[in-house]
Amino acid sequence: MNVMKSCTIIMNSIQVPYPFLVKSSKTFPASFKCKSSDEKRSNEALPGIVDEQVQELLSKKENKLLLDGLQKASQRVEMAKAGLALIQEQEFIVKQFKDYVNQLEGKVSEIVECQREISEAKALVEEAERSLLLNVGGAEDGASKGMKGEVIDRDEERWESVKAASISALVGTFSGLPICFTHVTDTTQLLLPFAINFISCALFGVTFRYTVRRNLDDVQLKTGVAAAFGVVKGLATLGGGPLLEPNFESFLLQAQNGTVYVLESLFIFAFSAVALDYCLKTRLLSTFPIDKS
Template structure:
């Protein structure tokens, strides 16, 4: 099939194809704000090279379609800009922005509420655990109260048994038990006094003895004297522990007796001034040495009585009163 060339499209030095008065009408239905439809006309001038050797001019449909698309997109962009720049549309856009911000704030608040809900659940679990622990503690306290009640009942029953035993004891058995206790306390008093007095008298004995063998006799005498002093001190002071004169008087009496007995064991006194003076001075030294020993023993006994290690005389006041009656 042959085609005949169009005489109007014959090759000229400046070939051109004119597309004149291309009108495009944009309908106004999508844009309600437009009062009337506007038509825009534009002319597109394209120039293409001549294709082929026969001098025929050819039009490229691809290039022509791309120009139409660009033209239409430019028109649409202009219309969109006009719509966006209008005041009523700006109000709508501002409302849209504010709505978007409110949605974001609502999302944040929702996240906070979810976190608070998780924390509340954790707190509820912790409270449940505390309640369980409190119930366990209450059960333990009940068990302790029951155990205390059992212990008190056992103590009461034991006390009743002891009272029954005491009531069943005869008067002679009570006196025997009382005497045994008093003897034991007297032995403790003698032991304390002997130990403390002997230790206090060792420095004095060292100054008077030249050999160790010479310490045996004075140490034994001091030990026995202090043991007797302890027993006498307990019976003399009794429960009058704050009587200082009674304590020092007992110590002084033993010191005078032992000091004068030591002086009497020495050389006899002659009826001369020198002998009398010498014996008086020696007796004062002996009495002072023994007074120091017995004062130390008295302090040791008083300290043990106040600590409760040694009981004063009498141990039981009710027994002593009944005996005195």
């Protein structure tokens, strides 16, 4: 609209807030009117008036002092914040240092414990070394004194082994004579089986004594030794006979002959084992090692 309009601006009172208010409130006139040619100028008039009033308030000395104090207070607040941040950082560093010190103290205690264990281990090793030296020294001192007795013990062991071989050979050979007579037609043919039985039973006697030792009540051990010798001798006898032919009759014949030879050998060594067991229990023959008690 091009027509001049009138606008009336009424301000009852404009009061400047703290800190611009020092002693009393600044009151503007109760009302004033301004006329402008258009609405735009009327809207720009009020900010200009407010700016003038603000500049007027700021130009006063007491307000300048308040602003300066406010700026200084703001600076002090910023400095206090910076100091607080520095203190917090230092406290964090101190806390880390304390944690590190605690870790070091823990490591020190572990090191002390390890050193104590090492010292105890060294003491045990030294004690063991001293005991070993004493034992070795005592053994060396007693070696020369007991050498003669050791030789005598070995001689006694050899003599007992000879006795065991003789008993086993005699009993086994004579118990095998009936079996030998079934395989020969002339007495001159007894020489070879007689010698084989004598040597086998002699070896059995020595082995029986060294195997059984002092386990005179172990029936399985004694029968096991006799069975082992019987099976080996029977199979050896079978191996000296005719060769196995690739047919069922030959296989059956060899199995039958092998069974017979094994049973005959078991019969011979069983008698030898019974004789040796009797001699050991009656102390006619000493066990291995010789019990001098």
